[in-house]
Amino acid sequence: MSLKLSQITNITNNTLQVTGSKSETNRLLILQALYPNITIENISNSDDSNLMQKALISNDQIVDIHHAGTAMRFLTAYFAIQKGKETVLTGSARMQERPIKILVEALQKIGCTIQYENEEGYPPIRILGKQPDTNTVSLEANISSQYISALMLIASSLPNGLEISLVGKVTSVPYIKMTLSLLQDVGIKGTFENNKITIKHYKSIEPVHIVVESDWSSASYFYSIVALSNNGSVTIGSYKKESYQGDAALVEIYKNLGVETAFGEHTITLTKTSESVTGIPEGLDLSNCPDIAQTIVVTCFGLGLGCYLTGLHTLKIKETDRLEALKIEIEKLGGIVEITDNSLKLYPRTEIKEGISIATYHDHRMAMAFAPLALRTTLYIEEADVVSKSYPDFWSDLKKLGFLITD
Ligand SMILES: O=C(O)C1=C[C@@H](OP(=O)(O)O)[C@@H](O)[C@H](O)C1
Numbered sequence: 001m002s003l004k005l006s007q008i009t010n011i012t013n014n015t016l017q018v019t020g021s022k023s024e025t026n027r028l029l030i031l032q033a034l035y036p037n038i039t040i041e042n043i044s045n046s047d048d049s050n051l052m053q054k055a056l057i058s059n060d061q062i063v064d065i066h067h068a069g070t071a072m073r074f075l076t077a078y079f080a081i082q083k084g085k086e087t088v089l090t091g092s093a094r095m096q097e098r099p100i101k102i103l104v105e106a107l108q109k110i111g112c113t114i115q116y117e118n119e120e121g122y123p124p125i126r127i128l129g130k131q132p133d134t135n136t137v138s139l140e141a142n143i144s145s146q147y148i149s150a151l152m153l154i155a156s157s158l159p160n161g162l163e164i165s166l167v168g169k170v171t172s173v174p175y176i177k178m179t180l181s182l183l184q185d186v187g188i189k190g191t192f193e194n195n196k197i198t199i200k201h202y203k204s205i206e207p208v209h210i211v212v213e214s215d216w217s218s219a220s221y222f223y224s225i226v227a228l229s230n231n232g233s234v235t236i237g238s239y240k241k242e243s244y245q246g247d248a249a250l251v252e253i254y255k256n257l258g259v260e261t262a263f264g265e266h267t268i269t270l271t272k273t274s275e276s277v278t279g280i281p282e283g284l285d286l287s288n289c290p291d292i293a294q295t296i297v298v299t300c301f302g303l304g305l306g307c308y309l310t311g312l313h314t315l316k317i318k319e320t321d322r323l324e325a326l327k328i329e330i331e332k333l334g335g336i337v338e339i340t341d342n343s344l345k346l347y348p349r350t351e352i353k354e355g356i357s358i359a360t361y362h363d364h365r366m367a368m369a370f371a372p373l374a375l376r377t378t379l380y381i382e383e384a385d386v387v388s389k390s391y392p393d394f395w396s397d398l399k400k401l402g403f404l405i406t407d
């Protein structure tokens with residue numbers, strides 16, 4: 001399905017409820033499967049969270065988690081400790097290109113049994129569930145924090161807990177801290193100090209009710225929309241000032257792009273403050289919040305600004321190679337982009353071409369990051385239903401802001 005987004009000159013100010021964080025939800029779903037007296041509110045309605053829920057109650061031997069990276073990594077660890085259960089965990093063609101060796105090796109080191117079905121280092125994998133007997137492990141931390149979170153989520157179920165040593169530079173650190181915070185919220189004690197994570201064993205926990213904060217990565221598209229609007233303002237819920245989500249860095253980053261954030265009791269109101277914006281700091285490092293890189297690049301392009309972003313090495317192994325995809329699509333619109341393995345440079349542009357069809361590469365964030373450009377030009381978004389990976393209501397929410405969207 002391709003959607004046409006006709007150019008609009010401004011947005012209708014409105015209030016929207018954004019679905020729960022898929023990162024928080026997918027962690028809590030694993031914890032709930034291990035400790036059933038956890039209840040969860042404001043659960044994400046994303047495909048990735050639905051797939052996670054289904055996988056956790058499935059009796060099938062083959063479990064297909066499509067494009068869901070967190071589900072792939074967290075379920076690998078979860079199934080590995082389900083004594084006597086044999087599972088083949090697989091995913092989309094792209095998932096079969098996303099590396100998992102570091103996690104598999106870490107699990108094998110603590111005594112789990114996992115084999116590759118096809119290519120070594122990649123899904124599908126065959127998991128023979130058993131109780132691991134080792135309580136220390138070390139793994140490389142610069143490729144994906146999801147491997148580390150996966151181990152943390154099962155750690156308290158191991159007979160002696162787990163001590164995890166992180167080797168090398170640690171990437172996506174806020175996601176590791178989010179895992180630790182959620183463990184603590186459900187009553188599981190752990191620490192993360194000097195690249196060492198220690199989590200105690202718990203046979204059971206007290207009943208606990210957790211409210212998931214709404215998704216900050218999804219909020220990024222509203223930051224972009226307000227930045228490109230003419231004095232627009234959008235209120236979105238449910239958010240809080242002390243977030244577990246690293247993408248709350250948007251609050252500071254978008255000040256440089258003319259957007260102010262006001263915190264209400266459970267909402268944030270984003271308001272366009274200035275037409276003359278400074279642009280974001282040269283060399284801004286996004287290794288703590290990789291999922292908002294596409295949004296920021298497209299906002300800068302829409303504002304006619306250049307930018308130079310670093311810390312982007314993980315973008316190459318996400319739903320698509322996001323650095324390549326950004327370069328190709330922005331250049332179709334008339335921009336100039338240079339990429340390396342971990343950085344992106346966008347040059348200030350003088351025009352945005354009209355009527356361009358943006359390819360989305362099975363990547364929800366490509367579709368959502370480019371949509372705000374309708375405030376500058378008419379464009380088409382190909383395979384627009386990809387947004388359901390994290391934000392199924394995205395297009396209907398944009399219509400509530402006055403976007404003109406047709407098939
Ligand atoms: O743990 C998580 O919930 C996530 C961690 C990040 O991945 P990496 O650690 O692979 O960068 C992020 O990009 C992904 O969308 C969600």
Ligand SMILES: C=C(OP(=O)(O)O)C(=O)O
Binds near residue numbers: 069318365
């Ligand atoms: C990278 C993402 O998700 P995952 O790794 O969980 O597929 C994302 O949502 O941007």
